[in-house]
Amino acid sequence: MVLNVQKPSDPQGLIIEAWAQGFMVGSLVIMACITAANMRRKVLLHKLILVELIFGMFHGTFIFTDPPVYNWYLSVTAIFLNVSWSLHNVIAWIKNKPLLPRWASIFYITTVILVQPYWVLELAANFLYFSDTNNLFVYTRPYEALFRDPWWIFTALNLFWNIKTRYDFGVVELIRVSPRFGVLLGSMLVSICFIVVDILAVTHVVSGPGLPDGINPFWKIAFVFKCLTDTIILDDFKTALDRLKQYRLERMGSVLSDNIRGDFQHVDYTQRKKVDGSQEMRGIPAIQSRDWTKVTDFDNLDLETALRVDLREHAESSSPSGG
Template sequence: MELTKRVLDVQKPSELTGVIIEAWAQGFMVGALIIMAFVTFCNMKRSVLLHKLILIELIFGMFHGTFIFTNPPVYHWYLSVTAIFLNVSWSLHNVIAWLKNKPLLPRWASIFYITTVILVQPYWVLEIFLYFGDKSTLFTYTRPYEALFRDPFWIFTVVNLLYNIRRRYEFGYFELIRVSPRFAILLGAMLLSICFIFIDILAVTHVISTKSLPDGINPFWKIAFVFKCLTDTIILDDFKTALDRLTQYRLQRMGSVLSDGIRGEFLDVEQARKKKAEQASTSIPGLKDVDARDWSKASDCEHLDLESALHMNSMQRGESSGSSG
């Protein structure tokens, strides 16, 4: 069984099923990328290269989602040109993933990462020539390896981020999701993108049945691409900067809780002192009308207060005896 068998002469879908699936997939991809592009533009800092690359990635990815509107002979050359922009967008995504991952990597790993991204570029040039330049059967052997030259960098990025969240920053995943909904969306989009990457691979290699999909039409890579772009848009900065800010926020919350606890203990002590003072004032004759605040230092001057009370009582007795005599 030839797993790589497919039609080389690319034609516009003519069957209703093929038109519906392709139009839906392209509309989904373009609509999502347009929204993310506007969100990115509104939140980006023009002085940051990473933010500019994310915006370019989104714009370049849109063009390949519009060829459904064209007809031959425009269809073929338009498909070819937009596919070039799409491949550039895919490569940009790996460069962006490297920039976001770079602060979390040792120098040798960072150099190896970007070097491998550069080394796979000749493959994409070959793909363009084989798919759109002629009808060479060599394409039937190169097409199933697209994911191998496109996605390992992204999968490594996801795994490395999960590792650093747990080990370097000591965040539990559920704790992180509770503290930061933004990170919850980020992790969810990452996992969904990887799921659709594997579905795309299984569909291209005919491991899973794709009888319901016309030959040459595959919406799975478009869905995976949208979720990968979503991870770039949710957090524009590199992962270390985002995690450092989240860690600082957590420490501030812990400090606030600790401060509130200390303040509560202090208030409890003050209330206990006032209560003790009130009890002491009611137990000594002649001092019932004394303000309880005057007894906050009762432990330091109890003997003075007792002498004053006795003196006042003796004076009262003396006055009463004088008046009777």
């Protein structure tokens, strides 16, 4: 990276940068509209997500300017972008907080606050570099990912861990039950992959003649997918997982209830009468033996009660004496 960085002039570099900025702005606009349409009033998390998306848009428009406006406009819009990056970590903390012990939650947000002086230095270096004054940005830019992404990677890993251990969901099962969660997990993995590619590009491990000096498209793609994870599920992760767990239990109860009703229709009248009048089934809602083809009272049984009814029915039907 050298001083006197100008707007990309070679066709390949100009096309790559223009495409990347258009991709980022277009994606953020759509996500902002979806967020505004689904956000609830008086929920701080939803408002922060909307601000994050709006602030990220500005830095995708400097390709339309020409020097000398190009240089200072790029640096000014970088301020909003860096605020959006830090805000993303705060949003990730709020979403992740219910799944963390208190000490881990405090450590998480404290470290996010402690790295803010770096971003002040990065913004100053950005202004100096694109105004052809100082090349400090050459030395600060490779460390961006270190001060931006560890919290996000931890958030993704912690979510996968809690899904597997606390909620006993398999990844395939979770995706089958909730495609929205599948999109969330997929977006996390894609963003992390492009974070790695961005690091390799900035440190010149990978490079190409079409990549303009000082800017590349990889962090923009990673940023879009990180924002998508905030938008696809607006609430915190624990709330979303609790709802999904409750939905699964309700489906299990519904399926079990249907099976019980089907099994009882094949039990003869004497056995049904005994199940209905059994003294060992006290506490279970009464089942009218006069109309066993409907058995609508089973719709109101909880899962535990329904299991007890099912076991009692099979025990009595398999008894030699029928009792």
